[in-house]
Amino acid sequence: MEKTKRILIFIFSVYLCVMSYYLYTHQYYNVDIEAYVGLIYKAEFPEMKVEEIHKKAYNDLKGTNPKIFGITPQDEEIAVGENTYYKVLSENPKAYEEELQLFSVKPFYNFVNWMFFKLGFKAPVAVSLTSILSFVAILVLIFSFLIQILKNYPLAFILTVLISLFKPLLEASRHASADSLSCLLLLVSFYIFVVKKNHLWATVFAMLCILTRPEYFILYSFLYILIYFYSSSLQLSRSKLLMSYGYIFLSFFLIQYFNQISWSTLVMNQFTKVQIYPISDPDPFYFPDYLNYVKKVIMLDFNGSYFPILLLFIVIILANKFSVNSRRSWLQSLFFATIYVSVFLRFLIFPSLANRMMIGFYLLIILSLIYIQNSKIDIFKNSLEPGK
DSSP: OHHHHHHHHHHHHHHHHHHHHHHHHTOBOOTTHHHHHHHHHHHHOTTSOHHHHHHHHHHHHHHHOGGGGOOOTTSOOSSBTHHHHHHHHHHOHHHHHHHHHHHTTOHHHHHHHHHHHHTTOOHHHHHHHHHHHHHHHHHHHHHHHHHHHHOOHHHHHHHHHHHHTOHHHHHHHHBSSSHHHHHHHHHHHHHIIIIIOOHHHHHHHHHHHHHHOTTHHHHHHHHHHHHHHTTTTTTOOHHHHHHHHHHHHHHHHHHHHHOOSOHHHHHIIIIIBOOSSTTTSOOOOOHHHHHHHHHHHHHHHHHTSSHHHHHHHHHHHHHHHOOTTOHHHHHHHHHHHHHHHHHHHHHHHSOOOOGGGGHHHHHHHHHHHHHHHHOOSOTTTSOOSTTO
């Protein structure tokens, strides 16, 4: 048995190396990367003028992905003037400077990118490494969790490989975005809270998750409400819980305090009408346009995501084990309801259910269903550490 474990761990390590190489050589350079590269240079050279940062960032990217500037009349403009907007950014340092504020609301993600740059990597490579190494860490965490749940190395290995091929996870790892890192921090915070029973470190990673993607504050807020009412089952004092949530709220508040661009401008910029100068000269928010856009895309986005099929599995698995008199059954049902309510509220703030942005929610659902289906241990009352 020990020999099988060592062989599988070796094969898994080789697999991670192969996948890392594949992701590194197949990066998708979306237009967001020019902002993240600019923020790296802004942090490293605070005295550098925006014109120099603009020139340096775009010079770095031209050789890497010339198509980033290949805007043609045939390209669809989802928000009015979207493609024209990116062309203006490539030519106008002032507009580029204001666009950087749209991406500065992810301070921990930008900090990690900057740290890789400090280690000697070129700025575009530093941004890519954040996504790739987050992908590797996510798979290691999933493999570790599944081993403890299933007590079966071969099955845990097979499931981890299948999850690694999940398209949203691969897409998130190929993009210059905070999706992979925020997913990793979300899963780590849950793993530490539920399995390791270390509420302090769970709070720290939850804070870092929000500092990477602020919209996860919605999910954490609802989960804290749920945990509050089940605090006795979790053996957690409500005073510690409220203190922990205070730190979570502080993380979100600090981002909002320093954010120079309002939610309404952000919505318009992404979905209604792009703002060339979202700070100095934003257009007034027009609610009917926003409402029309939401009504137009909400069903299409939801049905185009993995949420309907996952909901089907949730209903099947929970119905098979559900008992009206079981506190555990109600907790499990409310947990999944919390995820779906958070997703819809997030959609109202940021009207998109792009699958790579939802990877944290997806994996949370998938891993929870695997636990419910395969484990007889009450994860809220027992440790999953080996030998316990």
